[in-house]
Amino acid sequence: MSKQQVKQIRTVKHTRDILPRDFTSDTSAQSHKFQYIESVAREAFRRYGFQEIRTPIFEYTELFARGVGEETDIVSKEMYTWRDLGANNTPGAGDSLTLRPENTAPVIRSYIQHQMWQQSDLAKLFYIGPQFRRERGQKGRFRQFYQIGVEIIGKSDNPAIEAEVIEMLDWILKELKILNTTLSINSVGCPKCRPQFNEMLKKEIEPRLVNMCGDCNHRYETNILRVLDCKRDTEIVAQLPSIQDLLCEECRAHFAEFCRHLDKRKLKYQVDPKLVRGLDYYTRTAFEVLTTSDDLGSQNALLGGGRYDGLSESLGGPPSKGFGFALGLDRFVMSLPEEVSDPSIPKVFLAHLGKEAFEFSLILAGCLRKVGVSCAMDFEMRSLKNTMKLADRSKARYTIIIGEEELTKGRFVLRDMVTREQLELTEAELLEKLKAN
Ligand SMILES: [Zn+2]
Ligand SMILES: [Zn+2]
Known part of the structure; x- marks a missing residue:
C-alpha cells in the first residue's frame, strides 16, 4: 500500500487540541494559558479554603435527568448518552450512561454518596475539568469544553457565603486582568413564593403567546420562568411582572442581606430581575458575570451561578443548602487581555x-x-x-x-x-x- 492511501485521522468536529505555544499560533488554544488560569484559580481556592473533588467523566444518565432537568436544552438535546455494551452477565451491561455535561449534579451525587454532612457542616469543594455537550460549533463553543467551578454544600445558607464567593471571583478576574466585566444579581424566590409568581406570569403571558417565539411557547408549558430569558421577545418580556416585587419576606430579607455583604466589600453589581434559572431546586440568589469584550461579541455571560437548596433532596440526599458557580475556561482564555508568561520556557x-x-x-x-x-x-x-x-x-x-x-x-x-x-x-x-x- 502506498503512503497516499493511508487516511489521516483528525479531531472530531467541534473538538480541538489545546497545544503548547510552540505548535500553534491560535492564541485561544495554547495550553500555557489554560494552565495560567487554573493556577490563579487554585491559588484563590487555597486562600478561601476550598478543597478539590474529582468525579468520573461519565455517570448514570438518570443523574442528569434528575439533577439538571429533563426539560432543559442540556438534557433534551445536548448530552452524549449511550448504552453500556457487554455480554448479558457483565455487571452494568445495558446501563444508560452519559458524559457529564456539567458538574454540579455529580458533585452533589458524591456529597450524598460519601455522607459528607457527617464530617463537616459545610463542604467547600472545587473542580477543574472537561465537560461534554453536543454543541453545534458556534464561536467559542466546543463539544469538549473546560470548566472550573465550586460548590458549597451543607447546613448554612448565610448570604455572607455568597458574597465571599463573589469576592473570590472578583480577585480571580482582577488577577487575570479581565477588567471589563459587570456583575448581575437577582433572587428567583423559593418554593413558597415562586409558584405565585409563576401563576401571575402565566396569566400575563397567555394572551401574548401568539406573538412570541416557538421556544417561549414551549417554555410556557414546561418551564415558564425561562420565558424571561428569551433574547428574541425582549419587548414583551420587558412588560412582564418582576419577581423582585413578589418575593416572600424571607427571600426579600435574604437578598437584602446578600446586597449588604456585597456593599460592605465594595463589590459593584446591578440587580437584573430578568436573570433567572429555570429549575425548581434553584432558590433565591442567582448571579452572572458579563463581559463586553469585543472578541466575544456583545454582552456575554462569562460565568454564572446561584443557590440550589433543593438539589440534594431531589437526588435522594438529606435537606442541604447549596451554592456554587461554574466558569468556562475556553471563554476565559479568549478574554485574557495580554501575553501570559509561559512556564515551559527554559531558563x-x-x-x-x-x-x-x-x-x-x-x-x-x-x-x-x-x-x-x-x-x-x-x-x-x-x-x-x-x-x-x-x-x-x-x-x-x-x-x-x-x-x-x-x-x-x-x-x-x-x-x-x-x-x-x-x-x-x-x-x-x-x-x-x-x-x-
Ligand atoms: Zn420566598
Ligand atoms: Zn421567545
Whole structure:
C-alpha cells in the first residue's frame, strides 16, 4: 500500500487540541494559558479554603435527568448518552450512561454518596475539568469544553457565603486582568413564593403567546420562568411582572442581606430581575458575570451561578443548602487581555560545540535541573551560529556557551539574552548564580 492511501485521522468536529505555544499560533488554544488560569484559580481556592473533588467523566444518565432537568436544552438535546455494551452477565451491561455535561449534579451525587454532612457542616469543594455537550460549533463553543467551578454544600445558607464567593471571583478576574466585566444579581424566590409568581406570569403571558417565539411557547408549558430569558421577545418580556416585587419576606430579607455583604466589600453589581434559572431546586440568589469584550461579541455571560437548596433532596440526599458557580475556561482564555508568561520556557539554553562539550553539557544540564533550574539543549552537533539560533528560538533568558577552550579553562560564558551582558564563570559559580535568580 502506498503512503497516499493511508487516511489521516483528525479531531472530531467541534473538538480541538489545546497545544503548547510552540505548535500553534491560535492564541485561544495554547495550553500555557489554560494552565495560567487554573493556577490563579487554585491559588484563590487555597486562600478561601476550598478543597478539590474529582468525579468520573461519565455517570448514570438518570443523574442528569434528575439533577439538571429533563426539560432543559442540556438534557433534551445536548448530552452524549449511550448504552453500556457487554455480554448479558457483565455487571452494568445495558446501563444508560452519559458524559457529564456539567458538574454540579455529580458533585452533589458524591456529597450524598460519601455522607459528607457527617464530617463537616459545610463542604467547600472545587473542580477543574472537561465537560461534554453536543454543541453545534458556534464561536467559542466546543463539544469538549473546560470548566472550573465550586460548590458549597451543607447546613448554612448565610448570604455572607455568597458574597465571599463573589469576592473570590472578583480577585480571580482582577488577577487575570479581565477588567471589563459587570456583575448581575437577582433572587428567583423559593418554593413558597415562586409558584405565585409563576401563576401571575402565566396569566400575563397567555394572551401574548401568539406573538412570541416557538421556544417561549414551549417554555410556557414546561418551564415558564425561562420565558424571561428569551433574547428574541425582549419587548414583551420587558412588560412582564418582576419577581423582585413578589418575593416572600424571607427571600426579600435574604437578598437584602446578600446586597449588604456585597456593599460592605465594595463589590459593584446591578440587580437584573430578568436573570433567572429555570429549575425548581434553584432558590433565591442567582448571579452572572458579563463581559463586553469585543472578541466575544456583545454582552456575554462569562460565568454564572446561584443557590440550589433543593438539589440534594431531589437526588435522594438529606435537606442541604447549596451554592456554587461554574466558569468556562475556553471563554476565559479568549478574554485574557495580554501575553501570559509561559512556564515551559527554559531558563537556560546550553550551547555546546564539539563532542567533548556535548558530553560535558549533558552532565551540567543534570546538575542544573537538580538544583531547580529548567534548561534545554540540543542533541545534534551544529555550528556556533546555528546553535545560537536554537538558543534564540527557545526564548531562554540565559545561554551558556561551552566550547573546547571553555572546557580547558574550566570557565564558561553565561550570556543574558535580554541585556546581552556576558560573564565568565566556573561551573560552581554558574550553579550558584542560576539557582539564585
Ligand atoms: Zn420566598
Ligand atoms: Zn421567545
